[in-house]
Amino acid sequence: SNARGRPDSREKMTSKSVRVVLLGPGLVGRAVCNLLKSSRAIHAQRHGLKFDVVSLIDSSGYLAESKGIADETISSALAWKQSGKRMKDFQGGSAADMKSALSALDIDPSACVVDCTGTDATTPFLVESLGKGAGVVTANKKPMCCPFEMYKKMMETPTKIGFESTVGAGTPVVHTLNHIIASGDKIVKIQGALSGTLGYLMSGLQEGKAYSEVVKEAHKLGFTEPDPRDDLGGMDVARKALILSRLWGSHFEMKDVKVEPLFPERFASLDIPDFMAALPELDEEYAKQVQQAEKDGKALRYVASIDEKSCVVGLKAVEKESPLGRLSGSDNLVEFYTEIYGNKPVVVQGAGAGDAVTAVGIVGDLVRVALAK
């Protein structure tokens, strides 16, 4: 047979087992488990790898099975979690904080800890796991934005850590930066639209819609966080910018990233309904900025701009005929300007959010980290 993705040249490889310890068995964790399950054949045949999920850990406790948790049990546990229940109460689950849960497990070079949480509480455990020779793959941006001294520790074994899905989800932004650095070409500037929500907003503004109208629309459609200020504040983009800047070589801390929120200071303390009601006050100002950009032959985008000396997140008028200027909708897009590529950047574009595409980045990283060991 000659099925796609199964070239017989690779069928003879022996299998290497990777024990996957999953922190945060929520929606992204579920997508990772599903993808690992559906890709068993390809991982065995193409890469000689066998991934076994040996533990599911949340903030309440954990489930563990050193030989790998059975598929049906994983499905039940994920359904349990989705119904709002906790791992400690799942059949066979144990109550423990994340630290005890992790120390109860054999974290050794055959393990890979996958962080699908959204908390910076996992950072010390990721550092510790790397110290024990385990791999670490994180979709959680916060550990990569920890104090630089700790970041340095995590990057001591760069082949053991994967964080592709922290920027642009499964779209290979992190790899592309790594590839350019490894090639010896020099990065000059990185510029990117790194928020699907804000991309949707900017496209709406460009079409002539009012700021308040597009924000309300995005909120209603569930494209924003329950409090839209979590997106409009730019912090999520700032974290992604810091991750790229550090990977390039900066020693920046979060405080070094200059962030322009898309609402004024005085809007920060309002409760959500009052905030939504106050939005039209901003319509004129943003309409003006969009029109000014248009007049200059440019397009207004919410971008992360990273260069040798700075890391800035905010509104920027970019050339209309550039990749960023041509972008519309919620895709993420990053332009890498380098010495050799000159004024025509290397560009990567794709969906930057969503459980399934985030899982694509995680599982891609798992394979890379497993093969590097």
Next chain:
Amino acid sequence: SNARGRPDSREKMTSKSVRVVLLGPGLVGRAVCNLLKSSRAIHAQRHGLKFDVVSLIDSSGYLAESKGIADETISSALAWKQSGKRMKDFQGGSAADMKSALSALDIDPSACVVDCTGTDATTPFLVESLGKGAGVVTANKKPMCCPFEMYKKMMETPTKIGFESTVGAGTPVVHTLNHIIASGDKIVKIQGALSGTLGYLMSGLQEGKAYSEVVKEAHKLGFTEPDPRDDLGGMDVARKALILSRLWGSHFEMKDVKVEPLFPERFASLDIPDFMAALPELDEEYAKQVQQAEKDGKALRYVASIDEKSCVVGLKAVEKESPLGRLSGSDNLVEFYTEIYGNKPVVVQGAGAGDAVTAVGIVGDLVRVALAK
């Protein structure tokens, strides 16, 4: 100090030596040598790697120095080659065919053979080198388009072979495909503009220029091969398409790639001046196609289209608002449609030709192959 690209977290790594054997010390070979030289610090500090060029080989003979050829000697040899002279006549050079040259060298796991030639004569030596445990990095498309049985052999140790720069030069097209496959997401379709020359042509046609006019312009500017039919025939794009199709998992041979040349059969036997003189006969036909596409809200592109069952290279009207439809000029651009990404593909764009950007792909591969060993 805190220079970019030199995070002190990586300064303690020990150095691993990689002996680089360069086939084809021409313009691309020169760019590779220059990039390796200028990136010594970053390769040592980031990756713990030390690349030594131990041999320069052309079809006449070779120069070799087991401890690494001195920088000044490399420069002289490359200048010698550029002046049209041969390696066998260079001071210290030996006359030999490529086979004898390679067998005179220690090709072992510490070596990496880099193919910067444009001939399929290197294929058996690449296979042999891989068999001896050496790495292989090729910018030469022909070995990757060899009979499938031999291709299979080359891919037996996929971590040891790099061919990023065969498609899109330094722009990470090959890696992105590998990344998606490794993630377990399923590729549905690959569609890409893979020729800078034909991209320039299509942009010209879209602007309303005559076919003959744009071809003559590109020829004059040196954007085409001396015989423009080498570009217009589509064979270069066909090779790239075959490489992507095989990497995805097909067992296709060159003959399975359907190629539409941008000139009729009867133009193939003309000599170059007669061919150039006959071009205006084609203007009406291509203008009609461009206008028809425009009428349908589409843009005419010369693309490689790869799916589960076929590999086709030729003209195609694509949605004007798609990444390919928005492309203008000579950049390469590839859209990867997958099950998980749905109708919004992962997109990679960048310069796809040129000595320096090709070297970016080669050196990036060298690092990856060296780290995988």
